[in-house]
Structures are given as structure tokens and as C-alpha cells.
Amino acid sequence: MNTIAIHKKFPADLRNALKDCLCSLFFRKKDLISYFKNLNCTSSDLRGTSNDLTKSDNVDIALTNLEEREDGGLLQKRNLIDSLINWSDYGSYWFKN
Numbered sequence: 194m195n196t197i198a199i200h201k202k203f204p205a206d207l208r209n210a211l212k213d214c215l216c217s218l219f220f221r222k223k224d225l226i227s228y229f230k231n232l233n234c235t236s237s238d239l240r241g242t243s244n245d246l247t248k249s250d251n252v253d254i255a256l257t258n259l260e261e262r263e264d265g266g267l268l269q270k271r272n273l274i275d276s277l278i279n280w281s282d283y284g285s286y287w288f289k290n
Contacts, residue, residue: 201261203260208256212249212252212253215247215277216252217250220256222244222247225248225251229255232269232272232276233268233269237258238258238259239256239287242254242255246279
């Protein structure tokens with residue numbers, strides 16, 4: 194029987210690096226949450242996130258929700274990594290008037 198193992202969780206060091214990166218890129222929490230929506234995260238993937246929480250907590254919640262999906266949130270996590278690798282706009286989120 195051929196099966197493909199889906200690793201549902203990021204290793205801790207990668208998860209922490211992603212969290213640090215996302216928290217540094219986005220000044221406002223609402224922009225961070227919108228970013229996850231643009232990665233094709235569903236409302237279920239973002240349940241528990243809130244502008245009342247820290248950015249770090251919001252990233253943890255979103256990644257945990259993705260990991261709990263049956264497919265491990267594979268598409269969204271691939272989109273996340275691809276988006277960060279190809280990121281080129283380092284100023285507009287921090288320096289908008």
C-alpha cells in the first residue's frame with residue numbers, strides 16, 4: 194500500500210521563524226489577519242483570531258487551526274512560504290500615511 198505522509202506541523206524552529214517574520218512585516222493586526230485570508234484561509238482556519246490578541250498569538254492560532262485540518266492546511270502553508278520567499282514590499286505596511 195502506497196501512502197504519502199502529510200506532515201501537518203511545521204518544525205518548531207520554522208514555526209518560530211515564520212511567526213517572527215510575519216509579526217515584523219505587519220504593523221497592524223488587521224493587516225496580518227487579512228494576509229491570512231489572502232492565503233485562502235477560511236473563516237474556520239481563522240477562528241479564534243482577533244484584533245484584541247497580540248500578532249504573535251494570532252499567528253499561533255492560525256497555524257494551529259491549519260495544522261488541525263484534515264489536509265494539514267497544506268495549500269495555505271505552501272502559499273504562506275511562497276509569499277514570504279517572494280516578498281518585495283517592505284515599506285507599505287509600516288509607512289502608510
